[in-house]
Amino acid sequence: MAVYTDVTEPQLAAFLARYDLGALSSYKGIAEGVENSNFLLRTTTGTFILTLYEKRVDRGDLPFFVGLMEHLAERGLSCPLPVHDREGNTLGELAGRPAAIFTFLDGMWTRRPSPENCRALGGALARMHEAAASFPLTRRNGLSPQDWRPLYESCGGGGDTVEPGLSAEIEADLADLEARWPTDLPSGIIHADLFPDNVFFLAGELSGLIDFYFACTDLLAYDLAITLCAWCFEPDGSYNVTKGRALIAGYADVRRLQPAEYRSLPLLCRGASMRFLLTRLYDWLNVPDDSFVTKKDPREYLKKLRFHRSIRDTAEYGLEAARVTKGRA
């Protein structure tokens, strides 16, 4: 949950006066997003989301994030559409923070994804990759493989306090991932954080993607790997092959995976697990317990890392290569 910055009514009314959205009816801080403060805003013309960007978000990245959402929404992807003020701006300032207003998306995130959810999600992810291909801006992934080692080092060897031997295990994997990370796969703009709470469903249909604040330029199949790690494991840590197959097939039905992408998937999944293991480990060791941020157990991603390390062939994820590389056919 996240409301870091309070907003007074006079401040918000003055901000809203720049838009053609009518008069303010109500606003309530909502428990959505962990990086920013979000409010559900009701005006005499409709319901909107107001986002205040907190200091964890680099102001220089905002035109990329907000521009990407507008680009995707204009191309038919269901995601929050930034609302323009009368001067055409999508970014303003409110309560000392950069701020933007977005259209409201109906739908609920699913706490227990079904294989059908995973298939729909795979398709939406591929459509996002295709729609983003024409977006003119780029953004370096601040959590790419080259950033993992410095992040690990900033944990100061604290890994072993979480699980004995963890530091050595991370170091071995880091060296292997650095040596073998692919550089010749198709790249483009990826979501990079497509966890279940960032995907809405309504009446069984996928109704929208939200929270593009980790979006960046990177390998497209790495985004699929991140998503697989986030959606296709059960609460007990076991891989659900039915969900994995559905996710990858849903993706490949829209955007055909190249053979090299297919072959790299186990390595990309190890990388995705390493990325979330390290950020969670860092937060586990460094975020104070009385913080607003709910700390997530890094061991969830350690388990996933070990699972992906055990994979010898992408087919073990549940899908035949022929099926994927040939696409829908």
Next chain:
Amino acid sequence: MAVYTDVTEPQLAAFLARYDLGALSSYKGIAEGVENSNFLLRTTTGTFILTLYEKRVDRGDLPFFVGLMEHLAERGLSCPLPVHDREGNTLGELAGRPAAIFTFLDGMWTRRPSPENCRALGGALARMHEAAASFPLTRRNGLSPQDWRPLYESCGGGGDTVEPGLSAEIEADLADLEARWPTDLPSGIIHADLFPDNVFFLAGELSGLIDFYFACTDLLAYDLAITLCAWCFEPDGSYNVTKGRALIAGYADVRRLQPAEYRSLPLLCRGASMRFLLTRLYDWLNVPDDSFVTKKDPREYLKKLRFHRSIRDTAEYGLEAARVTKGRA
């Protein structure tokens, strides 16, 4: 902010199926209330508030709270109206918690109340007292003067860790309040927690009162005293006589204060300050720092207690007795 219990879509859809409110469109946890979990609920027929009652609320009190809101709303007071399911129930169970759905009130709480806000609030408080007079249920105030000493004792002398000498100061005041607390003033149902975040305004007009979960049977003028303490002091701790005058006059314009109520106001204000000083002190000493609950500084109410102790005559609050006891005239 408060979302203690998460709700899954299947759970909520099953709960909603008992009502004639259409299908679920979205639900988001909101930062409102500190005792319960609240969600802003959108269905195909409108917007509602869903409340899950957490363990701090006694289940046996729920018919009183929910019945009171229905009673008040039916008599024209703007407050959340509990929605009946098809069997006529206003209380159900969701995610293992008692739960209720309420109509949504437009409006915003004011972070900086104006004298006009205070005048409108005084009138609304008096109208609430009058409308509640015909409500058939009663509820003992669990934070009445007889509860203050046990609450203080449960702080285990920790007052001096907050401010040296605080324990002796509280003990002297407690003894005085216990000896002099009035018993012959008009009583009825009071809100007992009418802080600014429980009062909504829209376009300068008071649009609703919320959060009746401290409502109980007690002295009506004590509710005015609680409200005065919550609304008529500036952030620096100084009493704002213009706001105090507006609040009391707004109240007396609707419900005439009896001379004994008027004379007792300084004592009642001392009591109100003691009540919030003690609950804040208890939380300060006992609630862990990593709790969801934001702890409020007890010294704010210590300052108010000292101010009210210095008052020799109710007129010092900014209003002539003649004006109040004669009412609007």
